[in-house]
Amino acid sequence: MNQSLVFHSNSELLEGPVFDIDNNYLYFVSIFDYLVYFYDPQTKEILSIKLDSPVSCIYLLEKKKVLVASKNGFYEVDFNTLKKKYVFQIDIKSSVRYNDGIKDPKGRYIIGTMGYPEVQKNLGEVFSYENGQFKTIIKNTTISNGLAFSEDYKWLYFIDTPTKKVAKYTYDINTGEVVFVADVISFIGEGSPDGMCMDKDGMLWIAEWGGACVSQWNPNNGEKIKELKLPCTNVTACCIDNHGNLYVTTAKSDSVNDIYGGGLYYLEIDKI
Template sequence: MTSNLIYFSQSAELFEGPIFDSKYELLYFVSIFDHLVYCYNPKTKEMLSLKLDSPTSNVYIVSEKLVLVASKNGFYEVDFKTLSATYKFQIDIADSVRYNDGIEDAYGRYLIGTMGYPEVVKNVGNVYSYHNGKSNIIIKNTTISNGLAFTKDHKTLYFIDTPTKKVGKYNYDIETGSVAFIDYVIAFNGQGSPDGMCIDENGMLWIAEWGGACVSQWNPLTGERINEISLPYTNVTSCCLDQDANLYVTTARAESSSNYNNGSALFHIKLN
């Protein structure tokens, strides 16, 4: 593994939601409170951005340089070839919440969680599933709905509600899109709290640790922490794997004035 390489940093408050398009080798991520969505080309080093009219949170890949972006005011199709955004739909959520992490299932459903906004409030969030104009709540009464990851067969969904400091395991029915809670499979006992996550080819979970200054790798079958990569930012927000199974990691500003990194950053960590 090579040393962590910082690709991009800003004075932004909260970088989040990295997702890698392996087909076109493009990385997308958001700066939530700047209302920005980014498209980064690792080969050319081109960084494009587009600003929406409310906090952004999650990106779903549609095609080359075309993505669906969740923002508080609705879901927009963003075209990075023309740098334009088109409103597509909205889910019926309360004014007192915003969207956070999400994922697309193998059937084409958009799963996404909510959390209190502008203030975090206990149990006001839910995880929604949206498809063909209809939405359903699949996980209720969450507080800070974060990482979502599917196993290869899409029969298991892992989910993080950050204040629980645990990773939940759910049976997932791909035909109906319904979930059934099984158990908590990972527990965090240190300073870090689980935030965003992704799953690798071997079914291991990579989890960004808010307050923990690292991204850690876990075996969800045993609950064992098997790897940890430290970062020079306290609040690590999310991660994704590129076409070579290397990590992209986003971070956020820390509230403590003792933290010398007073903005947000995007890192690339070469595992292979």
């Protein structure tokens, strides 16, 4: 595996990498810097736009234009013009902020919440937003994190980090409703599951907070396939690019030796 540090700017918590396969661009956020980033792997250009509250999740709209979830609402961010505009807000509690999210093929925005500024048990929820209306689809979460669909969109996988499990739900593409099926993956080591994505083979890549790695799992039998180590403790999220490789975001830790936490990495997994 070839591994490279793509970006590092002393961020406390990088999160939410999303790759635009059609245009070959990467987007990610620095949550507590309120920053949304654009990265062009071809030219190495990096752009950023600052919002007015913690940011967490990015949804692709069109070329160099994204929808970004911040505590104070969802904003359209245009990297063509470097401008932003408020679009909508969900009626969330003042004691929570948004965290990971995903969009379904019907255009529904699915997003989880967690306690902020303090994490509180079972205070979070997972919402589905469509055409100005929203509903709760998963209740009583603590740190809502990774969300991933199966290729046919019949299943939704979800991580509530403190449970150290990946849960599987049926997903009704017509109504957006979910029904819990089972916990299909369990973590027993130091790492706790954070963000995740699914590869072309239906395997889940999961960032491990506290585990200094991303790991690949089979959601059909719960078996761990492999893990790829990183030089920092807190690994937050990952996404797959148009070459089948991984972009991985990380966060700082309390370790004095962790000088690369808060960086963005590129892992060439096709060279394993």
